[in-house]
Amino acid sequence: MSYKSLAAIKTDLGSGVITLPKLVxxxxxxxxxxxxxxxxxxVYTEEVKEHALKVEGKINNGNAGKLAGMVIGLKDNICxxxxxxxxxxxxxxxxxxVYSSTVVERLLEEDAIIIGRLNCDExxxxxxxxxxxxxxxxxxxxSSRVSGGSSGGAAVAVQxxxxxVSLGSDTGGSVRQPASFCGLYGFKPTYGTISRWGLIxxxxxxxxxxxxxxxxxxxxxxxxxxxxxDEFDATALAKPVEEYTKTSLKKKTYKFAYIKETLETAGVExxxxxxxxxxxxxxxxKGHQVEAISFDLLPYMIPVYYVLTAAEASSNLARFAGMHYxxxxxxxxxxxxxxxxxxxxxxxxxxKRRIMLGVFVLSAGSYEAxxxxxxxxxxxxxxxxxxxxxxxxxxxxxxxxxxAFKIGEKSDNPLAMYLADIFTVHANIAGNPAxxxxxxxxxxxxxxxVQIMGRHFEDAALLALAKSLS
Numbered sequence: 210m211s212y213k214s215l216a217a218i219k220t221d222l223g224s225g226v227i228t229l230p231k232l233v234x235x236x237x238x239x240x241x242x243x244x245x246x247x248x249x250x251x252v253y254t255e256e257v258k259e260h261a262l263k264v265e266g267k268i269n270n271g272n273a274g275k276l277a278g279m280v281i282g283l284k285d286n287i288c289x290x291x292x293x294x295x296x297x298x299x300x301x302x303x304x305x306x307v308y309s310s311t312v313v314e315r316l317l318e319e320d321a322i323i324i325g326r327l328n329c330d331e332x333x334x335x336x337x338x339x340x341x342x343x344x345x346x347x348x349x350x351x352s353s354r355v356s357g358g359s360s361g362g363a364a365v366a367v368q369x370x371x372x373x374v375s376l377g378s379d380t381g382g383s384v385r386q387p388a389s390f391c392g393l394y395g396f397k398p399t400y401g402t403i404s405r406w407g408l409i410x411x412x413x414x415x416x417x418x419x420x421x422x423x424x425x426x427x428x429x430x431x432x433x434x435x436x437x438x439d440e441f442d443a444t445a446l447a448k449p450v451e452e453y454t455k456t457s458l459k460k461k462t463y464k465f466a467y468i469k470e471t472l473e474t475a476g477v478e479x480x481x482x483x484x485x486x487x488x489x490x491x492x493x494x495k496g497h498q499v500e501a502i503s504f505d506l507l508p509y510m511i512p513v514y515y516v517l518t519a520a521e522a523s524s525n526l527a528r529f530a531g532m533h534y535x536x537x538x539x540x541x542x543x544x545x546x547x548x549x550x551x552x553x554x555x556x557x558x559x560x561k562r563r564i565m566l567g568v569f570v571l572s573a574g575s576y577e578a579x580x581x582x583x584x585x586x587x588x589x590x591x592x593x594x595x596x597x598x599x600x601x602x603x604x605x606x607x608x609x610x611x612x613a614f615k616i617g618e619k620s621d622n623p624l625a626m627y628l629a630d631i632f633t634v635h636a637n638i639a640g641n642p643a644x645x646x647x648x649x650x651x652x653x654x655x656x657x658x659v660q661i662m663g664r665h666f667e668d669a670a671l672l673a674l675a676k677s678l679s
Contacts, residue, residue, distance in 0.1 A: 211370040213423040218278040229265040233257050236280050240371045246347045248362040252325040264320045274296040274319030281373040282366045285326045288407035289313050294493025295311050296409045297341040298331045300529050300536040300555030310407020312435040319434050327362030331557045333411045335359045336629040340559045354613040357387030363421050364391040380411050382633025384419040385645035389537040389608035389658025392647045396423045398674040400640040401446040404439035410525040412518035415637045425676035429453035451669035469501040471606040478611045480651040485607045488659045512657045516570050516583040572664035594639040598664045606632045608645040642668045644675050
């Protein structure tokens with residue numbers, strides 16, 4: 210039996226229809242059945258069997274945590290003490306984490322069962338999960354198509370029933386875009402809502418951990434557990450955690466904006482446009498006010514995002530040099546060749562491309578022309594977005610301009626691949642919360658997603674809205 214919510218699992222656990230060890234066994238069987246999808250890099254088989262027995266004992270004694278019965282997968286850039294974490298890169302292959310991320314500690318405290326680590330684009334850099342050193346993740350709906358990225362393994366694991374929930378990371382859409390491609394809910398919280406302690410950094414001022422689920426209720430529950438201040442992360446917000454599961458809508462109808470350029474931009478598939486227009490019509494039918502607006506900074510989103518994230522990546526990834534940990538080349542003579550050869554052999558092509566771009570935009574001759582200017586435009590995007598939310602409650606767009614494309618279709622064209630993030634990077638540049646919601650299927654059977662962005666710090670309200678619209 211394939212479960213789509215923790216509520217359904219708890220009902221069957223309570224009535225004796227299933228036991229937790231049997232549930233875990235079912236997930237392990239499903240993982241084995243669908244291993245060709247390449248979603249999991251490692252499954253904690255024996256460990257989760259033992260953990261299931263312990264949690265079932267707590268359930269029977271009436272002292273289990275609020276996530277008891279939830280089986281979760283972790284993207285391979287989230288640290289879990291005593292377990293391997295590689296960011297799906299050869300340069301960190303076989304590296305074992307010496308500590309757990311804050312989100313992992315909080316999940317375990319509430320008796321979630323972590324079943325394994327999930328494939329992703331190397332160092333979370335990609336929109337298709339074709340950049341992993343361990344091969345691409347295949348879409349469960351059509352194995353000839355990509356899963357989306359960079360959290361492709363996280364999306365496919367939930368899509369195919371290999372776990373109930375997964376945690377990914379979202380730097381420019383890496384939770385929402387694969388969720389859209391796989392017909393799931395994917396949430397990017399307000400920047401700082403969730404601690405980044407234990408998340409292998411790509412671009413520190415953009416990165417945020419977020420859940421991928423089958424339903425909004427599970428997303429609310431997970432957020433209630435993993436959000437909150439953290440002494441180990443200075444960027445984590447020092448504010449009380451919202452009661453996500455108890456938050457209800459304050460009004461019956463809301464004022465939505467949709468950026469008209471997102472439906473007029475070249476490259477938006479006709480079926481994606483039609484599905485988004487239908488969603489807008491359905492909102493109006495429910496009494497909501499929906500207005501078209503223009504956002505003239507949309508064409509600058511991708512350049513700003515890739516200039517700034519590449520700059521931060523070049524700094525964050527400097528630590529991977531074959532010196533302290535990770536891969537070290539055997540073709541070395543001295544310090545220089547150790548670093549150069551280890552990085553050349555250990556990093557994949559896309560990671561090297563972004564590191565070199567980052568070094569270039571931060572160089573003395575290019576800093577003002579690229580990095581400094583991109584930071585100024587980022588501020589303009591933030592200010593204009595803030596101004597929009599003075600007049601509107603939520604902003605709508607397609608999650609992605611296309612459905613999941615064929616594996617290899619865009620591999621030789623980095624620019625075409627980067628444009629897959631054109632609608633999702635807005636929320637990361639501005640720091641706002643955003644959710645991708647399933648919005649039907651294209652004629653080829655591939656899922657379509659619609660994105661709703663909310664105000665800063667109003668994550669619980671955004672999820673309450675998404676739940677009401679589901």
